[in-house]
Amino acid sequence: MVDLDADGRELSRSVVAPEEFPAHVSERERSAPTRWVWHDSSRRYPALLAAGVRVARCHDLRLVHRILLGLEGTDPTARQRDDVWAGEGVPAPDAGQALFDLVAPTGPTAAIEETLAEFARQRDALGRARAGLHLLVAAESAGALLAVEMHTAGLPWDARAHEAVLDAELGSRPTVGARPARLEALARRLREELDDPGLNPDSPTKLLRALHRQGLPVESTGRGELAAVDHPAVATLLEYKRLARLWTANGWAWLDEWVAGGRFRPVYIPAGVVTGRWASAGGGALQIPRGLRVAVRADPGWRLVVADVAQLEPRVLCAMAQDTALAEAARGRDLYEGIVADGAVTSREDAKLALLGAMYGATTGESGRLMPRLRLTYPRAMGLVDAAARRGEDGEAVSTLLGRTSPVPDGTWLRTQARATEADAAASEIARARREARDRGRFTRNFVVQGTAAEWALTWLADLRGRLARMPAARVDATRSGPVFSRHAHIAFFLHDEVIVHCPEEHVGEVSAAVRAAADAAGRLLFGDFPVDFPLDARVADSAAKA
DNA sequence: AAGGGACGCGCG
DNA sequence: AAAGCGCGCGTCCCTT
Secondary structure (H helix, E strand, C coil): CEEECCCCCEEEECCCCHHHHHHHHHHHHHHCCCEEEECCHHHHHHHHHHCCCCCCEEEEHHHHHHHHHCCCCCCHHHHHHHHHHCCCCCCCCCCCCCCCCCCCCCCHHHHHHHHHHHHHHHHHHHHCCCHHHHHHHHHHHHHHHHHHHHHHHCEEECHHHHHHHHHHHHCCCCCCCCCCHHHHHHHHHHHHHCCCCCCCCCCHHHHHHHHHHCCCCCCCCCHHHHHCCCCHHHHHHHHHHHHHHHHHHHCHHHHHHHEECCEECCEEECCCCCCCCCEEECCCHHHCCHHHHHHEECCCCEEEEEEEECCHHHHHHHHHCCCHHHHHHHCCCCHHHHHHHCCCCCCHHHHHHHHHHHHHCCCCHHHHHHHHHHHHHCHHHHHHHHHHHHHHHCCCCCECCCCCECCCCCHHHHHHHHHHCCCCCCHHHHHHHHHHHHHHHHHHHHHHHHHHHHHHHHHHHHHHHHHHHCCCCCCCCCHHHCCCCCCCCEEEEECCCEEEEEEEHHHHHHHHHHHHHHHHHHHHHHHCCCCCCCCEEEEEECECCCC
């Protein structure tokens, strides 16, 4: 382990045996503010939490490396170091290399030197970067810690409530290999209604053929298209699809695999999405269906504080663009109603449609039709996303408010564009280049908004995490949360613009206040005094189901 | 038998 | 209704 001062100068070195590492970290955390610098929080932190040791701050070299790679002027050799610093990482060595767990290309003995060199490069790059990037790096690293903490604590999950949903929807649990009773009944009815005795409704190919034999004008078996045609089998099929989805995605097998000891423990992957949004692996944590939220239940004596931000992305867009007209429409009320009041559109539904279209790049249909009106009323906000789209179409990179950059186009894309400008380019080649350019424009258009919204949410989360950590211990244990979280309010779930805090009943007031204070802080940190607010829908409940 | 692409659908 | 963005994951179905 190496001690550094605030300027990154080396103070001392020591070797700490792995079994002594948690106690060592715990001692440091108590005695002085410490920022742990390590390769990968997802590999280093679980063992600390398992030993009951929580870390306040870190610098996650792997995640920061990925952010810095996109900066202009980045050392071109940085990309050669990608495999080591930004890749999936490598198993930590068992040897007592302590803090720095990197296995460098030149072998384990060089790990600390490599780690120090990477940290120095990152400090150097950050020293030249604007303030926003420092905030992003701090928030990203806090998120890396939180992702491990949420996995360790888990989301309180009541298997009996889940089973009650399955029983009500699907019938009793079937034997292995068989469909649940209600699903099998629907399949039988479907075979009759489509006059196809051998039909397997799970096969899109066979299903489509059966629908065509009935004379139905559908090109796919998708829900949307089906709902638009008139046939007795449609209602049956839609119900079959709904239940089949519940069964295969979140049925008894899911419960057996992913819920243990009253907790659902997904793996969170910070910045797993190019925009900086989090991804998850295992159990589909980011796709928990609404109907199963009744199974998210606080422990006895504990409660859930469930909070989400209303219309996060449009608010972020308006602040990022410094669009005071849109900010005025958003202030203290439903943003979409504000747009109606401005006379840009005539209904709330149209306002939502138009704004989503602006952020996603809709060109056709209702949404595309409404956008010109929006451009007239909110030229700054619309100008920002339009400019991002143009840059993307031109093959340039865009960046979020704090400085996360979009990926650059790959060689195939560039060649397609170049080919289209040559004198002998075929019409089809030109059309293809044009289509791919527009595709990329929609991506960069959305990138700046989605990515900045992710930064707001990450800042909110990081700030909230700190506030919760400073709260006192509870009287009632939630023993299933593990040693670090059994007596302290903790973030149990995060999904883009929503957070669920699991906390002792006696702390719900403080926690609710902390959730709001953190949202206010995030707004100020990103947008300073610009007059936009981020209203929360927050509630205290035993379950995460919508009230 | 395993791998991968397409599809479909859940979430924001 | 879907559309226009970003995902994960289960199933089918074809290739190797």
